[in-house]
Amino acid sequence: MARQEKYSKAMIVVEDAITLFGVEGDVLPFGLEIRKALGPREIHRPNGQHETISLCMMVKNEEQYLARCLSSVKTLVDEMIIVDTASTDRTRDIAEVFGAKVFDFAWTEDFSEARNFSLSKASGDWILVLDGDEVVSVVDLEKLESLLTLARRKKLVAYSFTTRNYVQQTDTQGWIRNDGMYGEEAGTGWIPSVKVRLFPRIGSIRFRGAVHELVENSLRESKVRVEQCDIPIHHYGKLNAEKSREKGREYLKLGEKKLEETGRADIKALSELAIQENELGNYQRALEVSVRVAQLDPLNASAHMGVGCNFIGLKQFENSLEPLQTAIRLSPNLSAAYIRVSIAYLALGRAAEASPILQRLVDTNPNYPYSKAMLAAVLLCIGEKGLALATIAELRDAGTSFEPFFADLARQLRDCGRIEYAIALLEPLYENGCVTQELAVLLVECYKVQTLVT
Secondary structure, eight states: OHHHHHHHHHHHHHHHHHHHHOSOTTHHHHHHHHHHHHOSOOOOOOTTOOOOEEEEEEESSOTTTHHHHHHHHTTTOSEEEEEESOOOSSHHHHHHHTTOEEEEOOOOSOHHHHHHHHHHHOOSSEEEEOOTTEEOOGGGHHHHHHHHHHHHHHOSEEEEEEEEEEESOSSSTTOEEOOSSOTTOOSSEEEEEEEEEEEEOOTTOOOBOSSSOBSHHHHHHTTOEEEEOOOOEEEOGGGOHHHHHHHHHHHHHHHHHHHHHHOTTOHHHHHHHHHHHHHTTOHHHHHHHHHHHHHHOTTOHHHHHHHHHHHHHTTOHHHHHHHHHHHHHHOTTOHHHHHHHHHHHHHTTOHHHHHHHHHHHHHHOTTOHHHHHHHHHHHHHTTOHHHHHHHHHHHHHTTOOOHHHHHHHHHHHHHTTOHHHHHHHHHHHHHTTOOOHHHHHHHHHHHHHHHHHO
16 A cells, blocks of 8 residues: 555646656656556546536647646546557557556558547546647636536536637737737637537437547437537647648548548538648639539628638739638638738738728727737738838737737738838837748848849
């Protein structure tokens, strides 16, 4: 018993060390030795024990975040089931150190099959689903524990969670600025998505969909109602550009397969395919698919915006104007469409035409900080320096990190040959101390190009 207690204390220290400092050195092999002595987390059912919870995951090469993920919920779950789809890094070892039961699964190009395999290995009364690059905040643990207690009483209920998908890009539709509420925040902000993650372990509840897999349909068929909870899940996958591209390529392949199975007129499948093509930089293919979606669903503002965005990706700026303006007309709150059409006008050398559009966006959606950032950029390009700097001061006072946005915009202007706009944007920032190393380097590069041109 004394030896077991020492192992348990050592295991806690090892788990904390891996979570905080990574797996370099001897900590991982030592942790595996201790875990071998302790054994994996097991569900025991003595008389009177509360209903139990199984964490179910599918992973592949999640070494970067997995320890943080498992550490964030280890006090809440009774069992960890992890299905590994051929990881080549130390994912499996990290999972085993935390007491997970790890099962190999030969990839079948179907996310639902892997997810459902994890459900088949669970023995808890409830299922909690996370990905290896997601965490629950420490400040929400007590709230999640209360939710689990409530779920046990309600029985036939499932809970959907809002995922904060952290990103660096600021001009993506749905982007929400980080507000400092959580220490887990990353990037410049996040894109919300909602899906069920906590549900009772019932044989009829299974994931569906080879890609973008969900349990919602089977919950509905099983007459399990879904309630929304206010505990966010923090997701970091989109911050790793290479891994995000790799996952995008897999999604693209599966999306094409899904489209073949569901028919070429499946709007949802087509929309998903267009997004994947765009994210991978396949703008011509994305354009063709987006046009098809807009033809099938002419009132779909997002489809028209997709057409315009892909024209911009192809540097066909004149062609982008009409679909982007259509998107704004169909959905006046579609903030990203205003930003994109303004970029198109700048690329065409027609900055003055973007100013009223952006003012309308500021009036329509005053809480979207990058409407003001884009307006300030346009004002600088048309020579309204005083108004622009006043707007930038508002952004700074509000705590908005606008420098990455300006750097990305200046880079786009440089690349499409609008050096005069890029310099008009960067010079006042430099002169007024609103500068980063990235902005300074860009300004020097623009001066160099301007010198060569003249």
